[in-house]
Amino acid sequence: GQQVMQIPQYQHVQEGEDFTTYCNSSTTLSNIQWYKQRPGGHPVFLIQLVKSGEVKKQKRLTFQFGEAKKNSSLHITATQTTDVGTYFCAGRQETSGSRLTFGEGTQLTVNP
Amino acid sequence: NAGVTQTPKFRILKIGQSMTLQCTQDMNHNYMYWYRQDPGMGLKLIYYSVGAGITDKGEVPNGYNVSRSTTEDFPLRLELAAPSQTSVYFCASRFTSGGYNEQFFGPGTRLTVL
Numbered sequence: 001g002q003q004v005m006q007i008p009q010y011q012h013v014q015e016g017e018d019f020t021t022y023c024n025s026s027t028t029l030s031n032i033q034w035y036k037q038r039p040g041g042h043p044v045f046l047i048q049l050v051k052s053g054e055v056k057k058q059k060r061l062t063f064q065f066g067e068a069k070k071n072s073s074l075h076i077t078a079t080q081t082t083d084v085g086t087y088f089c090a091g092r093q094e095t096s097g098s099r100l101t102f103g104e105g106t107q108l109t110v111n112p
Numbered sequence: 113n114a115g116v117t118q119t120p121k122f123r124i125l126k127i128g129q130s131m132t133l134q135c136t137q138d139m140n141h142n143y144m145y146w147y148r149q150d151p152g153m154g155l156k157l158i159y160y161s162v163g164a165g166i167t168d169k170g171e172v173p174n175g176y177n178v179s180r181s182t183t184e185d186f187p188l189r190l191e192l193a194a195p196s197q198t199s200v201y202f203c204a205s206r207f208t209s210g211g212y213n214e215q216f217f218g219p220g221t222r223l224t225v226l
Contacts, residue, residue, distance in 0.1 A: 033214065042220050100215065
């Protein structure tokens with residue numbers, strides 16, 4: 001079945017440093033979504049990428065979808081304490097219909 | 113709009129007991145999902161539904177059952193609870209098509225089986 005791998009599992013940064021998490025799928029994806037989960041909270045949708053090579057920005061967050069539509073990344077510039085949480089990618093295969101496969105997540109901690 | 117609501121928030125079960133986790137959404141979403149999240153892990157799909165009367169298995173359906181008699185409600189039934197079912201359970205829903213396919217998650221039910 002489809003697998004979505006995410007690295008690193010944990011990342012500790014000083015406030016102001018940059019952060020990147022990477023997501024790789026074993027199969028080609030029709031789209032990929034990113035979610036953020038605050039400690040003790042539930043996943044909250046951040047963005048969806050659909051096109052090969054797509055890049056989208058949300059303030060300090062930059063999302064990329066690979067040319068082969070099998071990998072993606074999330075980059076945060078100048079992290080803030082409010083960025084703390086776990087970031088998940090979730091991929092949808094062409095053949096998986098309405099189902100998403102979630103990566104294991106990257107847990108980000110930010111030291112003030 | 114309350115969004116996706118789940119009850120109870122917390123529950124402790126003894127091995128072999130049964131319970132139903134409730135999930136309701138008021139956004140008129142056709143698609144609904146049940147996930148479990150073990151500590152420090154990602155989300156695993158248990159069951160999902162594409163509309164009232166239609167359900168299908170996800171990655172980890174064993175030990176669970178679902179029903180979808182209305183658009184709003186998607187309860188998850190645990191029969192003969194086992195310690196391996198200790199987890200946080202999230203219900204989610206989304207629109208059928210068009211625009212973003214984002215899933216809206218409920219606050220979760222934290223279940224411990226002792």
